[in-house]
Amino acid sequence: MASNARSRLVNATSRRRGLVGHHLAILMCSPALALVTSFLVVPAILTIRTSMTDMSLATLGSVRWVGLENYRRLLEQPELPRIALNTLAFAGVNLIVFNIVLPLVVIALSAAWEECLGRFLRPVWLLPRVTPSVVYSLLWIWLTAPAPHGTLNQLLTPLANGQSSWLLSHPWPVVITADGLIGTSFATVLFAAAIKAIPKEVLQAAQIDGASYWQAFRHIVLPFLRWPIMFVAAYQGLSLLASFELILLLTNGGPGLWQTEVWSLYGYHQAFSYYAGGLQMGYGAAISSLLVGFGALASLAILRLFRFPQLTAEPKLGAI
Amino acid sequence: MRLRALMALALVVLMAACGRGSEPASGPSEAVGQIQTITITAWAGGNPQTERGRISMLEKAAERLNAQLEREGAKVRVRVEGVLDASGDLARKFVLAAQAGQAPDIINSGHEDIAAWAQAGFIVPLDEYLSKYLNSTGLKDVIPNLWEAMKFRGSTWAVPQDTEARPLYFSKLLLRRLGWSEAEIAALPERIRNGQFTLYDMLRTAKEAQDRGVVQTGYGYWTRPVFGDNYWGGDFYQFYASFGGSLWEPASGRLTVDREALRKFFQFHYDAIFGYRVTARSVIGGTEWKQWHETVSRGDQVLFWNGGVWQWAEWAQCCLGGDEKGLWENVGFALIPAGEPGRSPTTLSHPLAYMVTSEKASGRRNQELAFRLIALATDPDLNSEYAIQSKHLAILRTQLDHPVYTRDRFLSATSYMVEHAFFLPNNPDYGRFDSTLGRVLMALAAGQLNVDQAVQRAIADLQSAVPGLIVR
Numbered sequence: 001m002a003s004n005a006r007s008r009l010v011n012a013t014s015r016r017r018g019l020v021g022h023h024l025a026i027l028m029c030s031p032a033l034a035l036v037t038s039f040l041v042v043p044a045i046l047t048i049r050t051s052m053t054d055m056s057l058a059t060l061g062s063v064r065w066v067g068l069e070n071y072r073r074l075l076e077q078p079e080l081p082r083i084a085l086n087t088l089a090f091a092g093v094n095l096i097v098f099n100i101v102l103p104l105v106v107i108a109l110s111a112a113w114e115e116c117l118g119r120f121l122r123p124v125w126l127l128p129r130v131t132p133s134v135v136y137s138l139l140w141i142w143l144t145a146p147a148p149h150g151t152l153n154q155l156l157t158p159l160a161n162g163q164s165s166w167l168l169s170h171p172w173p174v175v176i177t178a179d180g181l182i183g184t185s186f187a188t189v190l191f192a193a194a195i196k197a198i199p200k201e202v203l204q205a206a207q208i209d210g211a212s213y214w215q216a217f218r219h220i221v222l223p224f225l226r227w228p229i230m231f232v233a234a235y236q237g238l239s240l241l242a243s244f245e246l247i248l249l250l251t252n253g254g255p256g257l258w259q260t261e262v263w264s265l266y267g268y269h270q271a272f273s274y275y276a277g278g279l280q281m282g283y284g285a286a287i288s289s290l291l292v293g294f295g296a297l298a299s300l301a302i303l304r305l306f307r308f309p310q311l312t313a314e315p316k317l318g319a320i
Numbered sequence: 321m322r323l324r325a326l327m328a329l330a331l332v333v334l335m336a337a338c339g340r341g342s343e344p345a346s347g348p349s350e351a352v353g354q355i356q357t358i359t360i361t362a363w364a365g366g367n368p369q370t371e372r373g374r375i376s377m378l379e380k381a382a383e384r385l386n387a388q389l390e391r392e393g394a395k396v397r398v399r400v401e402g403v404l405d406a407s408g409d410l411a412r413k414f415v416l417a418a419q420a421g422q423a424p425d426i427i428n429s430g431h432e433d434i435a436a437w438a439q440a441g442f443i444v445p446l447d448e449y450l451s452k453y454l455n456s457t458g459l460k461d462v463i464p465n466l467w468e469a470m471k472f473r474g475s476t477w478a479v480p481q482d483t484e485a486r487p488l489y490f491s492k493l494l495l496r497r498l499g500w501s502e503a504e505i506a507a508l509p510e511r512i513r514n515g516q517f518t519l520y521d522m523l524r525t526a527k528e529a530q531d532r533g534v535v536q537t538g539y540g541y542w543t544r545p546v547f548g549d550n551y552w553g554g555d556f557y558q559f560y561a562s563f564g565g566s567l568w569e570p571a572s573g574r575l576t577v578d579r580e581a582l583r584k585f586f587q588f589h590y591d592a593i594f595g596y597r598v599t600a601r602s603v604i605g606g607t608e609w610k611q612w613h614e615t616v617s618r619g620d621q622v623l624f625w626n627g628g629v630w631q632w633a634e635w636a637q638c639c640l641g642g643d644e645k646g647l648w649e650n651v652g653f654a655l656i657p658a659g660e661p662g663r664s665p666t667t668l669s670h671p672l673a674y675m676v677t678s679e680k681a682s683g684r685r686n687q688e689l690a691f692r693l694i695a696l697a698t699d700p701d702l703n704s705e706y707a708i709q710s711k712h713l714a715i716l717r718t719q720l721d722h723p724v725y726t727r728d729r730f731l732s733a734t735s736y737m738v739e740h741a742f743f744l745p746n747n748p749d750y751g752r753f754d755s756t757l758g759r760v761l762m763a764l765a766a767g768q769l770n771v772d773q774a775v776q777r778a779i780a781d782l783q784s785a786v787p788g789l790i791v792r
Contacts, residue, residue: 057415058439058748061680077784146602149611165606168766255605256763257777272412277436278751279415 051285070286087263091240098180103187137249194228230306362402364428365410373706375402381696418442418681425690431469435748442681445475449691457695461716469743478673482712485667485737487653491619509654526598540598542625545607560585563659568745576790604765619650633711669741752785
């Protein structure tokens with residue numbers, strides 16, 4: 001009887017604690033929730049609403065509800081597969097090569113650097129990140145311009161007839177490299193910080209056990225980097241899906257027919273590209289809405305790939 | 321406590337509402353004694369070194385308007401607050417400002433913006449003001465065909481501020497090196513004007529210059545550069561027109577595309593880049609304006625190129641220390657040659673215009689004062705000063721004899737081109753027409769499409785993008 005009463009008391013206490021904890025969690029999350037609601041959920045709802053209207057410069061003041069007409073029109077565009085493929089290629093290659101593999105390679109190589117050299121190179125490596133986009137893209141335009149203006153062609157002229165514009169002849173390699181180097185510097189800093197947090201004893205123990213450099217990197221360093229890699233994959237992957245400013249500045253989606261046009265740039269062009277009244281906000285919103293939906297699915301896929309629930313589970317030690 | 325807070329909030333909202341309501345509909349103003357000074361805001365785009373006149377003409381006109389108002393015994397005076405925007409993105413800024421009800425009272429922009437802005441209700445028709453003030457101002461002398469470029473759906477929506485021609489420039493220096501005599505060089509503009517020297521004669525001459533080492537490969541003929549810009553420039557329509565193409569049907573105002581002229585237009589550019597190889601592939605799609613100006617302005621690298629009359633002033637400023645002497649020695653100019661024998665030479669005139677914004681766009685009711693200001697800015701002395709500084713052509717018949725205007729050798733020498741000029745269409749779908757056709761030309765220049773593919777693609781894309789397009 002007494003034990004039942006005690007058990008009920010314990011249950012009630014733990015329920016109350018759970019409730020308090022639950023309320024506290026909501027309270028702690030509320031600033032973030034308010035921000036996400038204000039700057040993501042509400043704009044997304046407004047964008048979807050706009051996508052079902054014929055809003056354009058011509059119809060301002062008399063906007064009509066058109067339902068799914070903009071989506072139907074969008075899906076009929078012959079360039080759509082090309083643009084979708086461009087988007088996946090741009091985001092995929094950029095993410096894997098420049099945001100994950102290259103930073104890991106840089107870190108693996110830089111492990112042997114003297115600390116003073118590292119202190120010098122790390123800020124230099126951050127330059128693409130901290131340089132304003134317009135200045136950064138101008139540097140790339142001058143680098144890749146036709147001879148005699150372009151630096152790259154000036155260097156190559158003795159070897160070959162380097163007259164052509166690299167942005168015209170090889171637009172994707174230039175665009176992806178320029179954009180990718182910004183991501184590389186970001187990921188390198190994150191990974192380097194995560195590696196610094198690995199206890200030295202663990203690496204020393206692996207060395208004593210005869211692990212090679214590669215084995216230590218593969219079996220100790222990489223597992224420690226799972227969190228930062230997941231963060232970079234999710235954060236940079238979604239950023240790349242929505243990113244277009246550097247493409248806009250370097251090629252504006254060209255040269256010619258949609259060569260470097262990505263989904264978000266296509267939406268921008270339709271909604272905001274102005275010459276003699278070409279603004280189609282409703283149609284542009286339909287393009288953006290599909291991207292928002294795809295971005296949400298992609299983020300879920302990334303979380304699943306990296307087993308997010310396991311990463312955020314309570315440590316087993318606490319359950320004992 | 322809560323009630324008190326609510327009352328305080330209501331008071332704040334009421335005060336804010338009253339504050340907004342008490343602002344005069346004419347905008348910012350100062351009252352000194354009985355006289356009220358109204359600020360008229362104006363935006364214009366342009367090169368600060370050569371085109372500042374688009375604003376300063378209005379500032380000077382304000383002095384004349386104030387004198388008129390004083391004579392009339394009116395209790396208002398005006399002052400102009402102008403912005404000259406050098407970003408090249410003024411039209412988009414204006415649209416955003418107009419949507420927010422914060423547009424200026426006067427906007428200066430290309431006439432092709434009239435249709436979209438009139439349809440959106442951002443600008444007002446000027447017919448009523450024109451009938452009231454036309455005969456008492458410089459407006460009565462505007463060259464008649466310029467008014468045609470100011471019309472949309474039967475009304476006049478703007479006042480011409482400048483106009484231009486877009487000549488074919490040629491290097492006298494390089495033609496001399498090619499063995500042309502001074503007489504032959506001097507006669508070239510007239511041969512082009514008479515249709516005796518066609519676009520293909522130009523390509524053949526450029527090829528000869530390349531073959532004989534007078535110019536580098538790809539430097540025989542340069543078009544306007546296009547670099548990652550959605551706006552590829554009206555210049556290219558000159559070649560379409562040279563092959564007999566038209567952009568719109570005057571009776572209905574509908575946009576048109578002529579299949580045969582379009583084919584010849586694409587063929588000409590294909591031949592220039594891939595056949596004769598006189599145009600470097602990077603000119604369309606990979607050359608910045610700065611690089612282009614530096615390459616053509618001295619007349620010592622490229623044999624033929626096309627640009628605008630206003631660039632004469634820019635080249636003197638940017639690359640020749642402000643002196644036109646070097647240009648006169650080394651550079652000549654002519655109409656855009658006929659595409660083939662039997663056709664006419666041509667040039668594009670692209671008048672910039674002052675427009676008066678609506679109350680919806682600006683939030684103010686200064687329309688009549690703004691119009692009177694524009695009318696006085698159109699006086700021949702003010703416009704001639706601007707024309708000389710910026711190398712734009714006359715918009716007034718009286719300017720053609722005005723001593724200030726006639727003193728300028730370049731303007732006098734290019735004035736005849738206006739007789740051969742055509743305009744872009746005033747149609748709200750023109751922006752989409754332009755970007756669609758531009759994209760296909762850039763694909764042709766990049767080697768993605770051949771001529772047949774370009775024609776098919778252009779017509780299919782235009783039909784999809786432009787409702788009511790007429791294909792001939």
